[in-house]
Amino acid sequence: MTRSTVSGATAAPRSRRSRAPGRTAAGRSAVGRLVFLGPGLAYLIVLLLVPLALVLSYTIFRRGRFGGVVYEATGENFTRLLDPLYLDVIVGSLKLASIATVIALLVGYPTAYLIAQLPRKWKTIALVAIVLPFWTNFLVRIYAWIVLLSGPGLVNSTLGDLGLGPFEFLYNQGTIVTGLVYSYLPLMVLPLYAAIEKLDPQLREASANLGARPARTFVSVTLPLTLPGVVTGCLFVFVPSFGNFIIPELLGGGRSIMVGNLIRDQFLKARDWPFGSTLALALLAVLVVLLLLQAWSARRA
Amino acid sequence: MRRPRLLYVPFWATYVFLYAPIAVLVVMSFNSGDSPYSFEGLSLKWYGELAGNAEIGKGLVNTLVVAAGSTVLSTVLGTLLAVGMARHSRSKVLDAIGVLPAVLPDLVLAIGLLVFYASIRMTLGLHSVLLAHTVFGMAFVAAVVRTRLAHADTSLEEASRDLGAGPVTTFFRITLPQLAPGIAAGALLAFTLSVDEFVIAFFTAAPTEPTLPIVIYSMVRFGVTPEINALATLLLAVSFTVVIVAQRMTRLTESLS
Numbered sequence: 345m346t347r348s349t350v351s352g353a354t355a356a357p358r359s360r361r362s363r364a365p366g367r368t369a370a371g372r373s374a375v376g377r378l379v380f381l382g383p384g385l386a387y388l389i390v391l392l393l394v395p396l397a398l399v400l401s402y403t404i405f406r407r408g409r410f411g412g413v414v415y416e417a418t419g420e421n422f423t424r425l426l427d428p429l430y431l432d433v434i435v436g437s438l439k440l441a442s443i444a445t446v447i448a449l450l451v452g453y454p455t456a457y458l459i460a461q462l463p464r465k466w467k468t469i470a471l472v473a474i475v476l477p478f479w480t481n482f483l484v485r486i487y488a489w490i491v492l493l494s495g496p497g498l499v500n501s502t503l504g505d506l507g508l509g510p511f512e513f514l515y516n517q518g519t520i521v522t523g524l525v526y527s528y529l530p531l532m533v534l535p536l537y538a539a540i541e542k543l544d545p546q547l548r549e550a551s552a553n554l555g556a557r558p559a560r561t562f563v564s565v566t567l568p569l570t571l572p573g574v575v576t577g578c579l580f581v582f583v584p585s586f587g588n589f590i591i592p593e594l595l596g597g598g599r600s601i602m603v604g605n606l607i608r609d610q611f612l613k614a615r616d617w618p619f620g621s622t623l624a625l626a627l628l629a630v631l632v633v634l635l636l637l638q639a640w641s642a643r644r645a
Numbered sequence: 646m647r648r649p650r651l652l653y654v655p656f657w658a659t660y661v662f663l664y665a666p667i668a669v670l671v672v673m674s675f676n677s678g679d680s681p682y683s684f685e686g687l688s689l690k691w692y693g694e695l696a697g698n699a700e701i702g703k704g705l706v707n708t709l710v711v712a713a714g715s716t717v718l719s720t721v722l723g724t725l726l727a728v729g730m731a732r733h734s735r736s737k738v739l740d741a742i743g744v745l746p747a748v749l750p751d752l753v754l755a756i757g758l759l760v761f762y763a764s765i766r767m768t769l770g771l772h773s774v775l776l777a778h779t780v781f782g783m784a785f786v787a788a789v790v791r792t793r794l795a796h797a798d799t800s801l802e803e804a805s806r807d808l809g810a811g812p813v814t815t816f817f818r819i820t821l822p823q824l825a826p827g828i829a830a831g832a833l834l835a836f837t838l839s840v841d842e843f844v845i846a847f848f849t850a851a852p853t854e855p856t857l858p859i860v861i862y863s864m865v866r867f868g869v870t871p872e873i874n875a876l877a878t879l880l881l882a883v884s885f886t887v888v889i890v891a892q893r894m895t896r897l898t899e900s901l902s
Contacts, residue, residue: 373733376812380729381739384722384783388742391780395757398764451662454655472892477663480884481841483861484877488666490865491673491874498669529663587750590843594865604752611756611848621760624753631750 402621413617421622430606434626437602440517440592441585444524448532448581449574451525456536456573460543471537478530486523486594493519493595515597523591524581531580539573540566575641579634587627603627667881674874691875698872704860711771711846711856712839715778719835722779723786724828728820730787731794746784754780755848762849769851777849778839785838786831793827826894833891837884 403421406414424430459470477485492498493514543566551561567574589604596602603623610620674692678685695701730743746754758777762769801823805815821828843858850856855863864873 377729377733380725380733384726384729384787385739385742387722387783388746388780391758391761391776392746392754393742395761396753398760399753399757402760451655451659454652455659458652458656472888473660474663476885476888477667479837479841479888480667481858481861481877481880483843483858483865484670484873484880485666487861487865487873487877488670492666492669526662526666529659533659583748583750587752589752590862607752607756611759617760620756624756627750628753635748 399621399624402618403625405618407616407618412615421619424619425622425626430623433601433606434603437586437604438630440520440602441524441582444521444528444585445532445578445582447521448525448529449578452529452532452536452577453574456533457540459533459537460540471534474530474533482527483590483594485527486591489519489523489526489595490514514595517596519595520592520602523595524585524588527591528581528584531584532577535573535576535580536570537573539570539576543569572642575638579638582634583631586630670874670877671881673871674878676871676874679871691871692879694872695875695879700860701857701872701876704855704857707771707854708840708857711775711778712836714775715782715839716832716836718775718779719782719786720828720832723783723831723835724790724824726783727787727790727794728816728824731791743784743787746781747788751781751842751844755845758845759848769849771850771854773849773851774846774856777845778835778842781842781845782835782839785834786828789831789834790824790827793824793830797823829894830891833887837887 402413404417404419406416406418406420408414425434455474459467459474462470494500547565547569548561551565552558556564586602587604587607588602589608592602592605603626607620607623607627610616610623614620672684675687675689676684677688677690726743730739754777758773758780762773767773797820802815802819805819806812810818841858842856843862846856847859847862850859861873861876864870
């Protein structure tokens with residue numbers, strides 16, 4: 345199994361060609377392409393690319409009076425996007441997702457750093473323990489916070505025993521951020537861990553030997569070298585946070601909605617599919633910009 | 646290597662933060678009282694209530710049907726796609742399409758499929774969720790199988806062909822068995838993701854045929870009931886078992902190869 349894949353992959357077609365004089369290599373590989381790539385590709389074209397193209401095309405049409413779409417080109421969906429009513433929601437979502445990402449980074453980095461330094465056996469256990477909550481039902485994890493934070497909930501009753509409160513923890517932006525950090529923290533820790541783990545310890549030793557204090561070593565050596573992990577982790581937290589509609593609805597109480605709620609409502613309540621599609625396009629545009637930034641930072645690193 | 650003492654504070658804080666809410670749910674699921682907030686005594690009564698809840702039972706059956714169906718479809722399509730992408734194509738565009746379902750926000754895929762189903766006038770039901778889950782299930786299977794393919798020994802396939810086996814025989818007797826652990830891991834992943842998936846199911850399911858996450862969502866929206874604690878504990882137990890078994894399996898296959 346030690347043989348390099350690259351040489352194996354190039355050697356295979358050559359030997360086949362020499363053995364099958366009757367059929368050309370091109371013909372054989374066309375059959376292979378059809379058999380292997382055909383079904384999956386056809387599936388993805390019909391159920392992924394066509395739906396996305398439909399959503400994209402809806403952005404320039406008008407909604408019908410009773411829902412549905414009137415195929416009449418218009419730019420009004422895009423001008424509506426700039427209405428402060430909607431712009432505030434988009435900016436607000438950007439803000440909440442960014443705060444959640446920064447908090448996850450501040451908590452996740454030291455955790456990932458320490459996990460990377462643990463002895464091998466503990467490392468595996470610590471990593472599995474980070475991932476485990478992520479594999480449990482998302483709604484159940486959000487529900488746990490309602491039990492903890494609601495009016496008569498456990499946090500308030502504990503504080504009550506100490507003579508404090510009761511406080512209104514639920515249904516504000518802080519709860520939404522808590523829910524976002526809680527849900528996506530594992531996605532921050534894993535890429536950070538991968539980046540820190542790869543780091544050559546000799547670099548840090550060299551920095552220390554040259555007289556740098558630990559803080560200086562961290563800022564000038566460790567952090568720059570783990571920056572790709574930081575960017576990936578931030579992206580992994582930001583992307584699902586930005587488009588989320590469940591956490592704002594269950595923990596935000598509907599008072600402070602995010603762009604995800606807006607999109608959901610356009611499709612399932614207001615039945616304005618063209619405007620809902622335009623909001624979805626705005627969401628995608630933000631994410632594409634972030635992905636390009638990540639690709640750029642990865643190339644620089 | 647040095648482990649700065651100070652780092653243990655955020656380290657343990659992370660684990661407490663991750664597990665405290667889960668621990669509370671588990672403890673409260675064994676509560677004998679009616680309040681979801683104060684613990685009165687040990688009992689299994691909420692598990693009994695749960696077993697008698699027809700809505701949850703229906704959701705569970707629907708979820709298992711969808712997950713099983715989409716796992717089979719995802720595994721077949723994803724495996725073929727992985728082999729095709731690794732051996733029969735060098736297209737970057739194809740690679741991008743292959744990972745798109747995994748990186749696309751679920752909400753965008755959900756509305757896309759809703760719009761698509763509406764435009765071809767397909768009635769929604771379990772089949773529409775099954776087809777939708779296969780879109781991302783296939784992408785994850787393909788990704789896992791491709792990793793396995795990158796480590797597969799192509800000389801075995803060459804030997805099989807040299808010894809006169811046709812491409813079909815070689816594929817079924819050499820390539821597939823080599824990829825089996827990757828295919829199994831991919832199938833497990835597709836199944837777990839489908840069982841847990843809410844957003845896409847929420848948009849593509851018929852109101853009369855909800856999956857389990859949709860049932861949980863409507864229960865949670867209408868307030869806190871201790872039945873959900875019991876359900877949550879059972880779901881946690883299942884996920885934890887699956888993850889730990891999967892972990893053991895990968896370690897076993899790693900030590901074998």
